[in-house]
Amino acid sequence: MTAVIIEDEIPAGKRFEKLLMNKDFVVLAILPSVVSALKWFEENNHPDFVFIDIKLRDGNCFRILDKIQIQSKIVFTTAYDEFALKAFNYNAIDYLLKPIDESKLDKMISKYDAFKTGFANALNWKVLEENIENKFKTSFLVSSGNHLKKIESHEVICFFSDANASFILTNQKRQFAINNSLDNLEQKLDPELFFRINRKFLVNKKYISALKNESQMVLQIPDAKEFDFVVSRLRIKTFLEWYKK
Known part of the structure; x- marks a missing residue:
């Protein structure tokens, strides 16, 4: 899975990058500001996940989300929990408080895998039930x-x-x-x-x-x-x- 980290504290971003790589993520970029994030998402394909800190050096992350429709699963990573309700208005799949607890990250990944498996199982059952042509690449x-x-x-x-x-x-x-x-x-x-x-x-x-x-x-x-x-x-x-x- 691919990921982008939006984090203005570079040492914290590097630590989180190492943690994600240990979970088999490929981290494409660590972006330290609203401006750098806007530029990156305009010029690149969007990753599977975006881990985004709410308070950045040049504003909060909602400036990014209001300008660009990010085609990724969004996970907020922040030391402030007062933005939780607003964050979920942007279709976030989780909200991790800093410092990041590895066990909570594991739960987030497991939850995503469970949802993905559930959707796949539902689709496969429908294929079998309706006896339609196999769509898998052969x-x-x-x-x-x-x-x-x-x-x-x-x-x-x-x-x-x-x-x-x-x-x-x-x-x-x-x-x-x-x-x-x-x-x-x-x-x-x-x-x-x-x-x-x-x-x-x-x-x-x-x-x-x-x-x-x-x-x-x-x-x-x-x-x-x-x-x-x-x-x-x-x-x-x-x-x-x-x-x-």
Whole structure:
């Protein structure tokens, strides 16, 4: 998941960035003011989440929200609770008081994941009930030399990101660049077959031969021994429920 932090205290912003990165977020920017935030959102695609302090050096954050319709989940992070009611008028999904309590951040992430799973389950049930055509993406066109090559999803060991690009690893141990982010792929692939184990990997269940659980949970995928498939700590419970189906 991608995130932007709007925080005028740079050391606090850096600490929060480290905390989010440990939760598998990719922090795109730390913005210290209303002016810098307005400029950034006008020039860039909006992230999955915006963590926004209310009182900034050149005004409060509502100046930003009144001028730009941010297409992200908004979480307010502030030392002042008197703005809570007004904050939720801007469709915030949570309100975290500073200093940020890691357990409350975990609850916010879990709440979001639960809502997302609930919506996905409702949609999948409707698809089954109405017996309509499967809408999951089952093939991909990739560039192979001077040709285009079609890869079926059952041939894919995993999708992975590296250096701000995304790739397919096939069961022929070949890698191809793909013009999709992992966030986008996660929404398009069959969730019965593919799982996002961390911010870098989306794996195909059929190629997992075993699980190794010591200090961390690692997937054993014989055809991709060059990679370390470590399940994010926050996703282990959901992964195990998915894997045993």
